[in-house]
Amino acid sequence: MAEQDTPLWLFADQLGRHFHGGEHEHRRILLVEASSALARRRFHRQKLHLILSALRHAKADLGERATLLRADTYTEALRGYGRPVLVHEPTSHAAERFVHRLRDAGLVADILPTPAFALSRAEFGHWAGERTRFRMEDFYRDQRRRFSVMMVGTDPVGGRWNFDADNRESPPKGVNTLEVPPPYRPAEDGIDAGVRRDLDGMGIDTVGADGPRLFAVTPTEAGEALSQFIGHRLALFGRYEDAILGADWAMAHSLLSVPLNLGLLHPLDVVHAAESAYRDGSAPLAATEGFIRQILGWREYIWQLYWHFGPDYLDSNHLGAHTPLPDWWTHLDADAVDAACLHDALAGVRDRGWAHHIQRLMVLGSHALQRGYQPRELNDWFSASFVDGFAWVMPANVIGMSQHADGGRMATKPYTSGGAYINKMSDHCRSCRFDPKKRLGPDACPFTAGYWAFVDRHQGLLSANMRTARAVSSMKRLADLPAVLEQERHRDTF
Ligand SMILES: Cc1cc2nc3c(=O)[nH]c(=O)nc-3n(C[C@H](O)[C@H](O)[C@H](O)COP(=O)(O)OP(=O)(O)OC[C@H]3O[C@@H](n4cnc5c(N)ncnc54)[C@H](O)[C@@H]3O)c2cc1C
Ligand code: SF4
Numbered sequence: 001m002a003e004q005d006t007p008l009w010l011f012a013d014q015l016g017r018h019f020h021g022g023e024h025e026h027r028r029i030l031l032v033e034a035s036s037a038l039a040r041r042r043f044h045r046q047k048l049h050l051i052l053s054a055l056r057h058a059k060a061d062l063g064e065r066a067t068l069l070r071a072d073t074y075t076e077a078l079r080g081y082g083r084p085v086l087v088h089e090p091t092s093h094a095a096e097r098f099v100h101r102l103r104d105a106g107l108v109a110d111i112l113p114t115p116a117f118a119l120s121r122a123e124f125g126h127w128a129g130e131r132t133r134f135r136m137e138d139f140y141r142d143q144r145r146r147f148s149v150m151m152v153g154t155d156p157v158g159g160r161w162n163f164d165a166d167n168r169e170s171p172p173k174g175v176n177t178l179e180v181p182p183p184y185r186p187a188e189d190g191i192d193a194g195v196r197r198d199l200d201g202m203g204i205d206t207v208g209a210d211g212p213r214l215f216a217v218t219p220t221e222a223g224e225a226l227s228q229f230i231g232h233r234l235a236l237f238g239r240y241e242d243a244i245l246g247a248d249w250a251m252a253h254s255l256l257s258v259p260l261n262l263g264l265l266h267p268l269d270v271v272h273a274a275e276s277a278y279r280d281g282s283a284p285l286a287a288t289e290g291f292i293r294q295i296l297g298w299r300e301y302i303w304q305l306y307w308h309f310g311p312d313y314l315d316s317n318h319l320g321a322h323t324p325l326p327d328w329w330t331h332l333d334a335d336a337v338d339a340a341c342l343h344d345a346l347a348g349v350r351d352r353g354w355a356h357h358i359q360r361l362m363v364l365g366s367h368a369l370q371r372g373y374q375p376r377e378l379n380d381w382f383s384a385s386f387v388d389g390f391a392w393v394m395p396a397n398v399i400g401m402s403q404h405a406d407g408g409r410m411a412t413k414p415y416t417s418g419g420a421y422i423n424k425m426s427d428h429c430r431s432c433r434f435d436p437k438k439r440l441g442p443d444a445c446p447f448t449a450g451y452w453a454f455v456d457r458h459q460g461l462l463s464a465n466m467r468t469a470r471a472v473s474s475m476k477r478l479a480d481l482p483a484v485l486e487q488e489r490h491r492d493t494f
Contacts, residue, residue, distance in 0.1 A: 092391035140297030167238035238290030365402030
């Protein structure tokens with residue numbers, strides 16, 4: 001049992017007031033920079049910057065109340081601190097096992113339920129019950145009802161739960177950018193300069209370019225980022241949610257995944273801010289519903305499935321994909337890639353550690369699926385290379401949604417497409433050396449030809465699924481299929 005004055009240890013993704021305010025207001029805070037954790041993988045340079053900057057800003061904000069220790073390992077720091085601490089449930093299986101070991105060793109006094117998400121793990125357990133198949137849509141509707149978000153009595157505002165049909169348009173014609181006001185951009189300070197200097201000196205092997213800090217790392221910055229998005233960008237969010245413009249890296253996305261995943265914003269506060277904008281007439285219904293679905297639906301669902309599916313889920317490989325990730329991919333060498341859509345998405349990861357959802361799913365993920373990249377390796381790559389990548393958010397997104405390696409537990413069909421989809425949803429194809437309509441020849445689009453090679457490889461699985469059977473019959477009508485397959489077997493440049 002913890003004493004009233006037991007200090008509270010916060011991990012770097014637990015830095016918002018909902019972790020240390022309220023009933024914990026009186027406790028001293030322990031923060032730890034563990035160099036072994038920073039070097040555990042080849043992380044994106046900007047991701048390490050965000051984590052160190054967040055921890056050091058938290059120390060500065062909390063002042064005398066907080067102690068920030070630098071050590072090789074968390075255990076060494078806790079031993080040096082000399083007092084048992086409280087900690088909230090951490091966000092990965094490995095960290096959960098670790099804090100239990102620390103409790104057994106007497107270094108942790110107690111492990112508290114995490115306040116990071118709207119729904120607790122126990123409540124999800126009740127919801128999941130005996131279900132073996134899950135649908136995000138069912139979960140999302142229950143979340144709306146449970147937290148009374150965008151509801152009129154027992155009905156959804158506007159009479160519909162889902163406004164996807166009004167969203168997800170192709171990008172507007174004749175423009176290079178969406179012409180929405182720019183996203184919030186924090187001002188770097190002396191803490192960032194110190195972090196940059198320390199990272200230069202630590203000799204840690206990182207990937208990606210260093211660059212100005214683009215994401216919020218304090219509760220104040222996160223609040224400003226949220227206000228800027230809700231006030232100036234939300235209105236266009238849903239409509240172009242799935243569109244890609246080469247010259248507009250952020251489109252109308254919120255860029256809130258970093259402050260959300262650092263625990264700086266509570267998801268319900270984000271959802272309430274969006275709902276207020278709708279109710280005071282400053283954001284349209286379809287955009288607001290589309291955004292709330294991402295936070296209260298998808299994000300919460302992915303978190304819960306991480307725990308529900310368990311650690312072995314990571315080793316799922318239903319499609320038998322064994323291709324090692326190529327070096328140009330792991331080194332984020334976008335300049336080695338000609339395919340304009342892939343080049344641009346990889347360059348986004350190299351330069352910012354970030355690419356938007358449709359680039360992750362329908363460009364990077366789709367390419368990996370078509371080429372049979374090993375799912376767990378891919379999962380670890382996403383986790384290390386993206387600034388918002390954390391252990392809990394990867395498996396259902398990468399192993400499940402993007403690679404279908406779980407045999408359909410997460411998504412009813414594999415997400416992949418030929419160049420026609422990318423041509424419809426982006427402005428990339430017109431400047432690309434490949435032709436989205438061609439599947440054979442020197443300018444054959446790697447997505448179009450790769451799509452048919454994928455359908456051929458998995459035709460047994462795809463023909464047994466109502467949603468994908470047509471792809472197999474279309475493939476069987478392609479007179480040049482053998483030549484396309486032969487070409488793709490030997491393709492070594494993209
Ligand atoms: C292959 C793949 C890898 C991904 N990797 C990550 C990751 O490392 N970290 C991460 O936070 N999200 C990840 N996502 C989900 C989503 O792409 C990002 O949350 C989003 O692109 C972040 O940008 P944003 O904040 O501008 O999001 P917006 O487009 O503005 O969406 C709003 C918010 O909704 C939440 N959200 C929406 N979809 C998801 C989802 N599927 N899973 C979790 N949260 C979601 C995020 O918190 C996001 O900030 C991944 C998706 C795929 C398909
Ligand atoms: S032609 Fe193919 S490779 Fe080039 S941008 Fe279009 S979809 Fe991508």
